[in-house]
Amino acid sequence: MPLLSVQNLNVQIGAHRVVDDISFTIHQGEVFGLAGASGSGKSMTALALMGLLPTHGVRSGQAVFNGQDLIASSEKTMQSIRGDQISMIFQEPMTALNPLMSIVDQVAEPILIHKGGSQNQAQDRALQLLDRVGVEAKSGNRHRYPHELSGGQRQRVMIAQAIALKPKLLIADEPSTALDVTTQAEILHLLARLVREDDMAMMLITHDLAVLAENTQNLAVMKDGKIQDHGITKTVFTAKKNSFTQSLIKASEFKSLPKKKPAKIAPGLLLDVDQIVVTYPKANTPAVDQVSLAIAPQESLGLVGGSGCGKSTLARAILGLEPLAGGTISMNGNQITAGQDIPPSTRAMMQIVFQDPFGSFNPRHRVGRLITEPFHALTTPPKDQTQAIAEALLDVGLDPDDQHKYIHEFSGGQRQRLAIARALMIKPNLIILDEAVSALDMVIKAQIIELLSSLRKKHGLSYLFISHDLSVIEAMTDRVLVMDQGQIVEQGPTQDVLKSPQHPVTKTLINAIPRIPKSWR
Amino acid sequence: MLKFIINRMMTLAISLIVASLVIFAAIELIPGDPAAFMLGINAAPDTVAALRQELGLDGHPVARYLRWVAGMMTGDFGQSYTYQVPVVDLVMARLGISLPLTLMALVLTILIALPVGMMAASKRNKAADWGIMGVTQLGIAIPNFWFAMILVLVFAIQLQWFSAGGFPGWDNGLAAGLKALVLPAVALALPQASILARVMRSAMIDVLSQDYIRTARAKGLSEKQVLLRHGLRNAMIPVVTILGLQFSFLIAGAIIIENVFFLPGLGRLVFQAITQRDLIVVESVVMLLVFSVIIVTFLVDIAYAWIDPRLRQSRLNLGAFR
Structure with missing residues (x-):
């Protein structure tokens, strides 16, 4: 008998049907994968099973778990099941923990709620659990808070509280998507180990097919609320029956992109960074330690490294947002040394696109005003900006009429297009892309990468492409630098570095990438 | 945490010094002679001179400021002109009514607002929420002196549960005193x-x-547990900010309410002192009010740190926010 048997599950939010008549089963000890692009209904399926749909959500159908129908159960029954029999891990490690409660208390909470007992006993148990998931208990310190931990550590805390009572089913909704590639691999290994040790079943939800290929036994692929493809993971990949699954696999490998030719790089230097140092007060080591790099006109340079390696600080220093403690930066021949401010004319040659498209726009202004903001960097902004706005919007594949809308009216991918339009506005020479596609799902990521490639050709742009995602670096850059602890540890043509990495840091990064096995392709 | 408190204490000391300078300067800068102003236009010149000396208005301003501050530190606020008693005695007696009144109002504010606000939030867009929003809208719109009169009309005159005003004094027992403060609070x-x-x-x-x-x-928490264990503490951060600001409104509001209920509190004292031009009393009471507001601001800052561990350690963890 299966542990969970879902029959004809429907979820309706308002007038919108987000999950449409889906059925699947999960057996004890099995890792079941649920794939699909964002908005395909995978998270809603999980929330419906947990009884945690948004207020206007209505669910119907049947979901028999351990002999009990989750859909027909009362809220009271669901409360006794949640956190005890079925646990859930969410995507956002930075915000999924209560910032005001110590991590020990948060892990102890399900024990206290479901089993009772004293606060002290529950805390002792919580410390053991934290130890088990690899959050060093630091001599039993009970007063650590989420803000003291990195994203990966917080996700471990989430996992500890989810497995506190050895649930029969663990639902993991994009548990590693927001993390960098090495941390992602660690978290997935941890989950696999815990599932094996405790004989749990796990429902792993992600848009990343490679993650599912490596971790699941069975798989369902969702699109528009319906299950499109379903079966043993290996068969789903190798049978090539379903065209939608195939398109997802293709997107995940950026196969739609034209094969990269060595780009025609103009002679001379656009950006020359020489031995720059950036220090933060009270830090023992500099965040950026004597880093040198050069970008030629129309060149795309990649910068990779784990979180905290100093790559974003380096980008901020190049933009003049962090004061230099040493070295020089020369942009198109204009030199800036330590203690100098970057002149606006030099500043106007560079633009940046950030990871979080929503957070980097003011929600109260219309698009037309948002994307013309870089005009402030010019000494003589153009009189008629309508033409420029229309051109920029067309450039990134949006409608010129979109300038009258507000940012919340756009999807994640469209927002990132707007961020690119904003960067293009004043025709810069260099665009720095700081994890610009990391928050996007596979299909949209591939589209944005395609857009960036064509814009580069069209406008003769140089890119500094910062990412922890090596597949994106491979698709986008001519040369790559690998950064670790504030220093460049390896560099070379992208293809060479990825094919035969020399430095251990590079090797770790490459090995951490989840892959669809070669024989399955 | 200790570092944080010491840091806040420094700010507190600086605020007090600045406030005392402003109050002193205000009295100094009032055009004309405070003594003549206090005595009115028909006063004889020698009376004015005598008062000037009594008020300590002769001498260099810096010396006078230092004398005034030193006096306050040793508990000597000077002599009230109209009452002819030390201001300290006057203020202390009145504080015995105003302080309990303000605290009672503060406690009532918290006891009413927190559950009602939480209830409205958890029943968002339902009848209970609309009801609460309507009633609170009225509560903000109605001037409190008018509401005070309605209370007197209903509970004192119709139902006769409370007296319409006045204060029996704490000598007549705690219960009697508190009872007299219920309607004003x-x-x-x-x-x-x-x-x-x-x-x-x-x-x-x-x-x-x-x-x-x-x-x-x-994790399986019930709605109530979610609200109390995770919601309340996080929601307290903006609430504490507003509560700190409200304290000064409560003090200012007490001036009107004490007059409506004939309570011999600080509000009445300052009101009478202003109408009788008793500047020494005004100066002292204003300084006291400023002092209490600054203390409350300090307590609010401490409360933030108590609620939010990120603030407690913010000096150590700036790097994490970069």
Whole structure:
């Protein structure tokens, strides 16, 4: 008998049907994968099973778990099941923990709620659990808070509280998507180990097919609320029956992109960074330690490294947002040394696109005003900006009429297009892309990468492409630098570095990438 | 945490010094002679001169300022002109009524606002929420002296549960004293509780949409446990800010309410002192009020740190926010 048997599950939010008549089963000890692009209904399926749909959500159908129908159960029954029999891990490690409660208390909470007992006993148990998931208990310190931990550590805390009572089913909704590639691999290994040790079943939800290929036994692929493809993971990949699954696999490998030719790089230097140092007060080591790099006109340079390696600080220093403690930066021949401010004319040659498209726009202004903001960097902004706005919007594949809308009216991918339009506005020479596609799902990521490639050709742009995602670096850059602890540890043509990495840091990064096995392709 | 408190104490000391300078300067800068001003236009010149000396208005301003500050530190606020008693005695007696009144109003504000605001947030867009929003809207709109009169009309004149005004004195027992303060405290608290309930509601609605609330539900907490264990503390941050600001409104509001209920409190004292041009009393009471507001601001800052571990350690962890 299966542990969970879902029959004809429907979820309706308002007038919108987000999950449409889906059925699947999960057996004890099995890792079941649920794939699909964002908005395909995978998270809603999980929330419906947990009884945690948004207020206007209505669910119907049947979901028999351990002999009990989750859909027909009362809220009271669901409360006794949640956190005890079925646990859930969410995507956002930075915000999924209560910032005001110590991590020990948060892990102890399900024990206290479901089993009772004293606060002290529950805390002792919580410390053991934290130890088990690899959050060093630091001599039993009970007063650590989420803000003291990195994203990966917080996700471990989430996992500890989810497995506190050895649930029969663990639902993991994009548990590693927001993390960098090495941390992602660690978290997935941890989950696999815990599932094996405790004989749990796990429902792993992600848009990343490679993650599912490596971790699941069975798989369902969702699109528009319906299950499109379903079966043993290996068969789903190798049978090539379903065209939608195939398109997802293709997107995940950026196969739609034209094969990269060595780009025609103009002679001379656009950006020359020489031995720059950036220090933060009270830090023992500099965040950026004597880093040198050069970008030629129309060149795309990649910068990779784990979180905290100093790559974003380096980008901020190049933009003049962090004061230099040493070295020089020369942009198109204009030199800036330590203690100098970057002149606006030099500043106007560079633009940046950030990871979080929503957070980097003011929600109260219309698009037309948002994307013309870089005009402030010019000494003589153009009189008629309508033409420029229309051109920029067309450039990134949006409608010129979109300038009258507000940012919340756009999807994640469209927002990132707007961020690119904003960067293009004043025709810069260099665009720095700081994890610009990391928050996007596979299909949209591939589209944005395609857009960036064509814009580069069209406008003769140089890119500094910062990412922890090596597949994106491979698709986008001519040369790559690998950064670790504030220093460049390896560099070379992208293809060479990825094919035969020399430095251990590079090797770790490459090995951490989840892959669809070669024989399955 | 200790570092944080010491840091805040320094700010507190500086605020007090600046406030005392401003108050002193204000009295100094009033055009004309305070003594002549206090005595009115028909005063004889030698009376004015005598008062000048009594007030300590002769001498260099710096020396006078230092004398005034030194006096306050040793508990000597000077002599009231109209009452001919030390200001300290006068203020202390009045404080015995105003302080309990303000505290009672503050406690009432909290006891009404927090549950009501939480209730409205958890029943968002339902009948209970609309009802609460309507009532709090009225509570903000109604002037509290008018509400005070309604209270007197209903509870003192019709029902005769409370007396319509006056204060029996603490000598007649704690219960009698407190009873006399109930209606004034309710009148004082109502508008503030209405404001705070709305702040609590919106803070809680904001908190309830956070990811960690979903995590709490996924752990199997009931709605009530979610609200109390995870919602309340997070929602308290904006609530404490507003509560700190409301304290000065409660003090200012007490001036009107004490007059409506004939309570011999600080509000009445300052009101009478102003009409009788007793500047020494005005100066001292204003300084006392400023002092209490600064102390409350200090307590609010401490409360932030107590609620939020990120503030407690902010000096150590700046790097994490970069």
